[in-house]
Amino acid sequence: MKIKTSVRAGARIPQKATLGMVAAAAGVSPSTVSRILNGTAVVSPEKRAEVDKAIADLGFSPNPVARGLAGGRTLSVGVVTQSIDSPFYGGALSGIEDVLGMAGYSPLFVSGHWDAAEEARCINVLRSRCVDGIIVLTGRLSDQALRACAKTLPVVVTGRNLKAPGLFSLNFDNFEGARLATQHLLDLGHQRIAFITGEPGHPDADERLRGYRTAIESAAIAFDPALVVPGQYHEASGMKAVESLLQCGASFTAIFAANDQMAFGAALALDRHGLHVPVDVSLVGFDDLAAAAYSIPPLSTIHQPSVELGRLAASAMLQLLVGKKPTIVMPVPSLVARSSSRALV
Amino acid sequence: MKIKTSVRAGARIPQKATLGMVAAAAGVSPSTVSRILNGTAVVSPEKRAEVDKAIADLGFSPNPVARGLAGGRTLSVGVVTQSIDSPFYGGALSGIEDVLGMAGYSPLFVSGHWDAAEEARCINVLRSRCVDGIIVLTGRLSDQALRACAKTLPVVVTGRNLKAPGLFSLNFDNFEGARLATQHLLDLGHQRIAFITGEPGHPDADERLRGYRTAIESAAIAFDPALVVPGQYHEASGMKAVESLLQCGASFTAIFAANDQMAFGAALALDRHGLHVPVDVSLVGFDDLAAAAYSIPPLSTIHQPSVELGRLAASAMLQLLVGKKPTIVMPVPSLVARSSSRALV
DNA sequence: TTGTATGCGTTATCAG
């Protein structure tokens, strides 16, 4: 017998039921309750009924913290993203939260801020919190670090192609997406197509550049370095890119930006110079952010299924968690032609 | 003595150090280690040094899960938001993550999806995970439910004015913000100003409507119900609102939308009808989303310090957690005049 | 000031 003494506030807190209390109420041992809770073993129908009733009566639900300590499972999976408020990754987080939640898991979000060291720290935090697995959205971490991590915990990573035990990777075809976007402009009759790159060194940025270049060269047009300007994936860099393009006197009739945010910036910079989209220059982005459909003019772009990506990553994690090899396939890139691109007259 | 048998994968996992191991290494008792870890009592400098060294050597860090079970503190605080990918709340989440992280706390994000029942479920999840406190961003929950919750746990809530023990609320002055926006248009010479409302029933939406109306009437202009059209805080509803305004043949020279997203939608709808911002109609939004500065034209709007809001909410929680009464003041609303509004000619 | 003993709520390993 024990006397509860820890009534912090004088409030009448509805005493949280414990597994032990359920066992007592049902007249069985705690182990039995645990077993039917986890499906760890077969129990007689009668006892099961008794326990189910007790659980319902007491409104019992297992304590994840205790579970974590005892069994090593916390029913939580860590998600390292780059910034919790990214317009692009937001969708993925949402998708992850959704499917994880359906399975009784809770996501633990941490932001790496595009910094490998910071990401490593994040992973340590997640580790110390005993997450059951980790999902890494396009991290800066080395493949090797990820592999090492996967030795201890199931890992799902997006934005790379990695194969390792306990590790599943999910990649979007950035090359094909960029090729599609460029081809779209080519089909519209554009020949002088500028390209605003993403953060150099990012695999996806590099792939997009490759896609652009491939499309250009496949059309028997000479690749012109003067038409590719660096960007850092944010609006301001899109503006700056256009400024520099204009300053250099480059001649172009269309711009393909490696992501929508830069495309928005580019459109604004063009506007400031009296150039209008799509009348004076056609513009295509990449990502299909929610905002792309409502910009003026609505932006033609490559659709990235971010929510779906999150859902798939979470599904893969769930499969990993039960020891299965994930069978997940990524949707292929598709172009969403809106009003920012039009045929060259 | 115990033999570790649970080597799941054959990998050489750097055996996670425990408090007990540190104690052994330092030649002291576990309680002593615990004490210096929590500052629960004074320990002799020598022992402290020994322990500190052992901690460093072993790379020990306390296990939050065990801590949670034993002491009831998990160093995690629950954050219920409406959708993890909201362009507006994203900033707040980021701010929360930041200051919480600095203090060694981890946020646990859950989405209520603008549904009271769902939010209640979220709170239960957080409870079961033994969070040390809960931050609620503009929930649908009743004040009463929140108060009840605060009896058990520290609660910080934004978007309302509530007073209760263990509860701190943090509200943005929506009324003043809306008044400011409307006055701005008035100052520009506009007399027929349409208003696109937010979700009716939301306190902030109601306040913004009140601010609009107050400004209008203070200018000795009759409030015209035909000029206020309902919206639901998303782009599509902004478009619809403008459509309905146009359809009704309402005459107006400016529009004030209760948030930026609806303003974007409104601008697009106007554009489709050959009306341009700000030449044909001036437009003002509310929130100052990151995208507002890069829309075409850049949107005049009321700045909401979302990141700061998050930081403040987290700071308040931290204070609550140490038993102090938070002393936090919200920044006042301010207008950011960009290019979407101009003087009526 | 420091160590000892217990308990937190579950799961896991044993016997029976």
Next chain:
DNA sequence: CTGATAACGCATACAA
């Protein structure tokens, strides 16, 4: 199929 019993890693009365 079921029930004791021992961890899980730490905090905390209590004793010394």
